[in-house]
Amino acid sequence: MxxxxxxxxxxxxxxxxxxxxxxxxxxxxxxxxxxxxxxxxxxxxxxxxxxxxxxxxxxxYTGRPTTLDLTASPTDEPRIDHVERLESAWFDVMKRSDITHATRDSNASARMRFSDGAQDVQLQLVDQPYAVMRHLRMLEGTWFAPGDSERLAPALVVSRNMYEMLGSPDLRTHPTIVSPGLGNARLVIIGVYDGPIYEGMPPEAKILTASFRQVAPEKDVLTAASGTRYQMWVPQDIGDELGKRIKQSIAGALGDGFLVEVYNNNQGGMDxxxxxxxxxxxxxxxxxxxxxxxxxxxxxxxxxxxxxxxxxxxxxxxxxxxxxxxxxxxxxxxxxxxxxxxxxxxxxxxxxxxxxxxxxxxxxxxxxxxxxxxxxxxxxxxxxxxxxxxxxxxxxxxxxxxxxxxxxxxxxx
Known part of the structure; x- marks a missing residue:
């Protein structure tokens, strides 16, 4: 040898x-x-x-493979108690299924004060795991951290064009913006995310769902909650089976007054x-x-x-x-x-x-x-x-x- x-x-x-x-x-x-x-x-x-x-x-735009997208619509007029029942059932299912990456996703609009006057800002209401689930790229500052939903001054992550409209302030100075549409709440800007910019694009920002509900009027909370999508990033090999189980569990917990659907993006890879x-x-x-x-x-x-x-x-x-x-x-x-x-x-x-x-x-x-x-x-x-x-x-x-x-x-x- x-x-x-x-x-x-x-x-x-x-x-x-x-x-x-x-x-x-x-x-x-x-x-x-x-x-x-x-x-x-x-x-x-x-x-x-x-x-x-x-x-x-x-x-x-569609989430990582495999992302389960849950929607539940009441058959009658939406009420706050409908949202509470749905989210209680959703959190319970996530806990029993050991799902660690999940987010609520909905949209709202709020008036905010800029140096040249007040403008409407398009808000996306999400939870902390959203950035990982959607490959969100940060340009400045940081994304939401665990515990940010308990801040007295709600945190805000703004789009690139909104950051430029604010004069591109140094985020280390903890810049704020006042929102008359959210009860004159003072929001702290902690980060800037990347995204497309086109002429006439309105300012956009992301805020934690819990933070938005703390400061927004009840009618705005109900409107945003009614269009919420509940998204869960799960193992690809059990996505179909888990989606069926989640749909059955949520439908059983809510009863006959809701129409429950679960969509599986099923992105096994690029064709x-x-x-x-x-x-x-x-x-x-x-x-x-x-x-x-x-x-x-x-x-x-x-x-x-x-x-x-x-x-x-x-x-x-x-x-x-x-x-x-x-x-x-x-x-x-x-x-x-x-x-x-x-x-x-x-x-x-x-x-x-x-x-x-x-x-x-x-x-x-x-x-x-x-x-x-x-x-x-x-x-x-x-x-x-x-x-x-x-x-x-x-x-x-x-x-x-x-x-x-x-x-x-x-x-x-």
């Missing part, structure tokens, strides 16, 4: 030495391999990051036929394969010439007892070692390119920093594996030629 490993180490050492000796010959072909690996890695990284960005954007990056992924793979093939052909030609010039060396090694397998493995590994080095250089260049904020922002639709998807490890692994395979294929023919060298002919060469 020790002899086997010693042979492998010796073959790698011989291959590395030969690469150093013939580095001038293989340099140009390795530049082509490195460039091909760079292009392949960048294209794979782009396709992966773009796909994840699209999926996250979809989940921003490949709807993936906008499929065409680019296939195109980039094709171009990368062509470039790698050309680099491999260059390596084959150089390796064959090198083997022809090393006939005497190979014959001497054979005369001293080097086996056919040892010669084959050593010659083939010369190409493998060279392309692995070229592949590593190509992957490093690809990573550096992707770290340029302007380039990365294009790939992620403008998202950079901690909120953007990280560089995919799979793309780097693919580049290294492709370089290794190219080296093995490029070294195969020269290795076969080397094993057919006869000792007597080599010594006469």
């Amino acid at each position: 020790n002899g086997f490993f010693a042979g492998i180490v010796g073959a790698f050492s011989d291959a590395a030495q030969e690469v150093r000796v013939h580095r001038g010959r293989v340099l140009l072909s390795l530049v082509g391999v490195a460039a091909a690996v760079t292009a392949l890695t960048v294209s794979m990284a782009f396709a992966d990051i773009a796909e994840r960005t699209v999926v996250e954007q979809m989940e921003t 490949p036929s709807q993936d906008p990056t499929v065409i680019f992924r296939l195109l980039s793979l094709g171009i990368g394969a062509i470039i790698l093939t050309l680099g491999a052909l260059g390596l084959v030609n150089i390796a064959i010439v090198s083997v022809r010039q090393r006939v005497r060396e190979i014959g001497v090694r054979r005369s001293f007892g080097a086996s056919t397998g040892r010669v084959f493995f050593s010659v083939m590994m010369e190409s493998v070692v060279a392309t692995v080095v070229a592949g590593f250089v190509g992957v490093m260049i690809a990573i550096l390119i992707m770290r340029i904020p302007a380039v990365y922002g294009i790939f992620t639709g403008g998202a950079v920093g901690t909120g953007a998807p990280a560089f995919p490890v799979g793309a780097a692994v693919t580049g290294m594996v492709a370089a290794t395979i190219v080296g093995a294929l490029a070294g195969l023919i020269p290795a076969i030629i080397a094993t057919r060298v006869k000792v007597i002919d080599a010594l006469r060469y």
